[in-house]
Amino acid sequence: MANNTVTVSGERGSAASPIQSTRKRWWRWLSGDMILAFLVLLPSIIAVAIFIYGFIGWTFYISMSDWKSSIPDFTFVGLKNWTRLVNDRRFQMDMRNHLFYAIGFIGQCIVIGFTLATLLDQKIKGEGLFRTLFIFPFAVSGIVTGVTWQWLMQPSTGINLIFAKLGMGWFRPTWHANIEYGIWAVSIAAAWQFSGYVMALYLAGLRGIPAELREAAAIDGAGTWALYRYIIIPLLMPVTFTVFVLTGMNSIRIFDVVAALGGPGPGNSIDSLALNMFQTTFGAYRFSLGAAIGSVMMFLAIFLVVPYLMSMQRETER
Amino acid sequence: MSGTEGMSRRSFLRLLGVGTTMTVLAACAPAAAPAADAPAADAAAPAADATVADAGKLEIFSWWTAGGEVEGLNNMFEIYKRDYPDVEIINAALAAQGAGQGGEMKALLETRMIGGDPPESFQVHLGRELIDSHVVADRMEPLDDLYASEGYNDIFPADLMSVILYDGHPWSVPVNIHRSNLMWYRPSKLEAIGADAPPANWDEFFTMADALKEQGLPGIALSGTGGNGHTMESVILSVFGAEDWPKLFDGTIGWDDPRMTQALEIMNRLYDYAQPDYLSQSGADVNDVMMADDGPLLMISGDWLHGYFKSKEFTDYTWAASPGTESTYLLLSDSFGLPKGVKNRDNAVNWLKVCGSKEGQDAFNPIKGSIPARTDADPSLYDEYQLWAMEQWKTQTLVGSLQHGAAAKQSFLLDYDLALNDMVATRDVAATQAALVVAAEEAAFGQ
Amino acid sequence: MSVQRLWTRGAIYLVLVAFALYYAMPIYVLIITGLKPYKDVSMLRMWELPQGLYFDSFTTAWGLVSPNFRTSVMITIPAALISSMIGSINGYVFAKWRFRGADTLFILFLVGMFLPYQGILIPLVLTLQKLSLYGTLAGLILTHCIFGIPITALLFRGYYASIPNELMDAGKIDGCGFFGLYRHILLPISMPAFAVVLLWQFTTIWNDYLIGLVVLSNPVQAPVMVAVKNTAGSFSVDWNVQMSAALIAAAPTVIVYLLLGKLFMRGLLAGALKG
Structure with missing residues (x-):
């Protein structure tokens, strides 16, 4: 088993080393083209600098000011809004909700997406039909997803009615209305919409793995489990990386589904930062507090996701 | 490599195919082309051609997009078009349902206001919602001249004028009146427990609800995800009465008052008599719960419920003032104001005249299900509920609703809703009251 | 067995x-x-x-959403195509021309994907007003293209990174420069990646609600999702009409998926990847 690992990573390693050398060669030969590459990227850099980092900076600046009515007030008040925010019960619930939601959503997307892709990769009759059906929800907007699942997750009807018909009447969850676990139900609705797309990404990744590699593994006597554990899953790391970024993004920005499911929910049980920010800003005209919530979303991305992205990217390239 | 090239050519064809399909679909659209510079509204406001653009435009923001509301609004547009045929009306309507209290519409209006590009007029709840969101920010023109020339001061009831005026000036024209403190109850359920009249106060209700509970029936329809603020304001009104109600919002009576504790305790007890799955039901879902065979005795809702029941051909219901609020009319009103710096001020003023006119109000209200703010409406146009309400409107004490923007500013309303939203989960009266006290302090009532 | x-x-x-x-x-x-x-x-x-x-509710719904449907088409097609092209060239640079700091820049781009749109509406509107693009389709297309830069760069970079550098070296020896390599080596085999990115961008932009509403400054000319929501009243919802409108609004993304889906899957198997 250990041999397999060495062989595979050895192969990948030998494929990777020429990249390093080519990079150096190109730098020497084509430094003019290297400048050209930068120039081609420059408009995007400027656009991102203004529309993304400029706006982040603007938002952060507002969060330190005293704008709390419809009259803009840019008096600097330091961390006043931030102190208020961290002591706010709704905000504390939001952080808990995002943690649970992220675990549930990312987990479901990766597990369901990978499983279905693997199954569909077994020369299935009617693969096209299954694939179309699986990815269909991705075409449906978040609001519609939320509204539909709000019906499906009614305790007295919807899915519970099906459970009852199947003789499982004892199983009657309250879904998104549950004050403790409601947020997990939200992640089910959201994963319904997104997991099909993840399946498609994994399937494309699987199809990109050369048949020779699988054959070689089979000759080495590797079983199905070993094949996946030591060859396929590591080779799919770049796909997993992309999936993680996409689902992580969704976990931080989740808004539509929560709003349509009746967010913030009893006791803010299914609230999200984006919904909180939107209501705080435009529902209560607390612009500075809303900006602080928006900044928190960005910091979450920067402090939690970026280090992970970087390590993951390094691993992908090794 | 050649295979790849063929592949990509096919792919391009496919892409082209997508484009063509889209264009064909788009071409099938029946209405006139709503390009960015020549927008067309729905059937009510077809795109005007270039020759009439000279009289300018009239852009009206509202959240009336469906139900009887959009027809009522269109009726008013018809009057406007008859009188000012050269003006192009842009019906900028955006549904208020969704991310809480019409969040998207407010977001849009706010960005337009901050960007210095207000619409000619926009729908806003009469009272503090208008005042604290726009008047104090110096964005609105006072309407004293209009009120004088159109005689509104005499035609709107005096109690209503006290809601309209801020700083001694009127800032918007109310087009309709809804009532918040209504109880919708089912005679069949009263019969089931042998009662012959609906509860006159909350004590009576609890007695009846206990009797229903023995039969396994809920007493009241509540929502776990919104709408409790509406029920709660009727409870608060029943405890404080019409005279003390406004004092909660001018700093005279604190929210730590023992009577508020009493009101919260009533509310907290109501949850014990709600339908079983109320926690997962939104305000709109609750309307359906009310119609179910095993539904509750009553629900507290505004008078828009009447139109909903009628449209569903539901008949087992009637109405009365919510328990303990017999002689008070807890009102909410949609109104239109005049922002500063609009492009076509004359068009906007003419619109406000239509909104305030007897003809305009009689065109809008019968179909909307509300009653006119004016006291001289034509009774033959209205249904049995509206006639009842118009009688009450003339004789009862009028106070402004909290839940619907009349009594307090937006930020307080959000805090109030969130406090109640917490109470559904915690069922903790003391903590809820403490949160309300903090919210009232921040709202700085009376300052 | x-x-x-x-x-x-x-x-x-x-x-x-x-x-x-x-x-x-x-x-x-x-x-x-x-x-x-x-x-x-x-x-x-x-x-x-x-x-x-x-079928009444479908007829009613179509009458309500069709003008906005057209607007959505006029926004989504150019925005998805342009942003995919930008993404392709950016992904090419990030994958194959790693100048000093390119990887850091890439991570900085990725952070942009987490930007909460709900919080940046006011700066966005003020900026577009300064550019005289507020309230115009061009302004909205630009906005979607800019906010699409991170995701499109990510997807294309991943795809181009999987293309062997030997292919690039071969092109180099044939005398291709920066654009030549892109034009003759990468672009011809980029269709699967374009399918993935177009599908993503098309769906995201088509399903967008808030940005379209606020940037176009008026619900009348807003994208179709706004019209779908507008089939509801403030105190009640005609669910049948809203559901029909939702299905009508979802139709284009479904069609695009059906057309591109096969390409998206089949494409990765074809061509120079194996060869």
């Missing part, structure tokens, strides 16, 4: 069918609700088939 194989195959199909039901269930509710007349729509009887077919 073959008996065991039969069991395995059976189990696989069973799981696939179960998931097919899971994905189809909400769609079923959407469709049958759209086919019911208003008075028969009730949360409590959601699974029941309609008594007869009523």
Whole structure:
């Protein structure tokens, strides 16, 4: 088993080393083209600098000011809004909700997406039909997803009615209305919409793995489990990386589904930062507090996701 | 490599195919082309051609997009078009349902206001919602001249004028009146427990609800995800009465008052008599719960419920003032104001005249299900509920609703809703009251 | 062995069918609700088939959403195409021309994907006003292209990174420069990546609600999703009409998926990747 690992990573390693050398060669030969590459990227850099980092900076600046009515007030008040925010019960619930939601959503997307892709990769009759059906929800907007699942997750009807018909009447969850676990139900609705797309990404990744590699593994006597554990899953790391970024993004920005499911929910049980920010800003005209919530979303991305992205990217390239 | 090239050519064809399909679909659209510079509204406001653009435009923001509301609004547009045929009306309507209290519409209006590009007029709840969101920010023109020339001061009831005026000036024209403190109850359920009249106060209700509970029936329809603020304001009104109600919002009576504790305790007890799955039901879902065979005795809702029941051909219901609020009319009103710096001020003023006119109000209200703010409406146009309400409107004490923007500013309303939203989960009266006290302090009532 | 194989195959199909039901269930509710007349729509009887077919709600819904449908087409097609092209060239640079700091820059781009749109509406509007693009389709297309830069760069970079550098070296030897390598080596085999990115951008932009609404400054000219939501009143919702409108609004993304889906899957198997 250990041999397999060495062989595979050895192969990948030998494929990777020429990249390093080519990079150096190109730098020497084509430094003019290297400048050209930068120039081609420059408009995007400027656009991102203004529309993304400029706006982040603007938002952060507002969060330190005293704008709390419809009259803009840019008096600097330091961390006043931030102190208020961290002591706010709704905000504390939001952080808990995002943690649970992220675990549930990312987990479901990766597990369901990978499983279905693997199954569909077994020369299935009617693969096209299954694939179309699986990815269909991705075409449906978040609001519609939320509204539909709000019906499906009614305790007295919807899915519970099906459970009852199947003789499982004892199983009657309250879904998104549950004050403790409601947020997990939200992640089910959201994963319904997104997991099909993840399946498609994994399937494309699987199809990109050369048949020779699988054959070689089979000759080495590797079983199905070993094949996946030591060859396929590591080779799919770049796909997993992309999936993680996409689902992580969704976990931080989740808004539509929560709003349509009746967010913030009893006791803010299914609230999200984006919904909180939107209501705080435009529902209560607390612009500075809303900006602080928006900044928190960005910091979450920067402090939690970026280090992970970087390590993951390094691993992908090794 | 050649295979790849063929592949990509096919792919391009496919892409082209997508484009063509889209264009064909788009071409099938029946209405006139709503390009960015020549927008067309729905059937009510077809795109005007270039020759009439000279009289300018009239852009009206509202959240009336469906139900009887959009027809009522269109009726008013018809009057406007008859009188000012050269003006192009842009019906900028955006549904208020969704991310809480019409969040998207407010977001849009706010960005337009901050960007210095207000619409000619926009729908806003009469009272503090208008005042604290726009008047104090110096964005609105006072309407004293209009009120004088159109005689509104005499035609709107005096109690209503006290809601309209801020700083001694009127800032918007109310087009309709809804009532918040209504109880919708089912005679069949009263019969089931042998009662012959609906509860006159909350004590009576609890007695009846206990009797229903023995039969396994809920007493009241509540929502776990919104709408409790509406029920709660009727409870608060029943405890404080019409005279003390406004004092909660001018700093005279604190929210730590023992009577508020009493009101919260009533509310907290109501949850014990709600339908079983109320926690997962939104305000709109609750309307359906009310119609179910095993539904509750009553629900507290505004008078828009009447139109909903009628449209569903539901008949087992009637109405009365919510328990303990017999002689008070807890009102909410949609109104239109005049922002500063609009492009076509004359068009906007003419619109406000239509909104305030007897003809305009009689065109809008019968179909909307509300009653006119004016006291001289034509009774033959209205249904049995509206006639009842118009009688009450003339004789009862009028106070402004909290839940619907009349009594307090937006930020307080959000805090109030969130406090109640917490109470559904915690069922903790003391903590809820403490949160309300903090919210009232921040709202700085009376300052 | 073959008996065991039969069991395995059976189990696989069973799981696939179960998931097919899971994905189809909400769609079923959407469709049958759209086919019911208003008075028969009730949360409590959601699974029941309609008594007869009523297409009225589809007709009503089409009448309500069609002008905005057209606007959405006019925004989504150019925005998705342009942002995919930008993404392609950016992904090329990030994958194959790693100048000093390119990787850091890439991570900085990625952070942009987490930007909460709800919080940047006011700066966005003020900036577009300064550029005289506020309230215009061009302004909205620009906005979508800019906010699409991170995601498109990510997807294309991933794809181009999987293309062997030997291919690039060969092109180099044939005398290709920066653009030549892109034009002659990468672009011809980029179709699968374009399919993935176009599908993503098309869906995201088509399903966008808030940015389109606020940037176009008026619900009348807003994208179709706003019109879908506008089929609801403030105190009640005609679910049948709203569900029909939602299905109409979802149709283009479904069509695009059906057309691009095969390409998206088949493409990765074809061409120079193996060869």
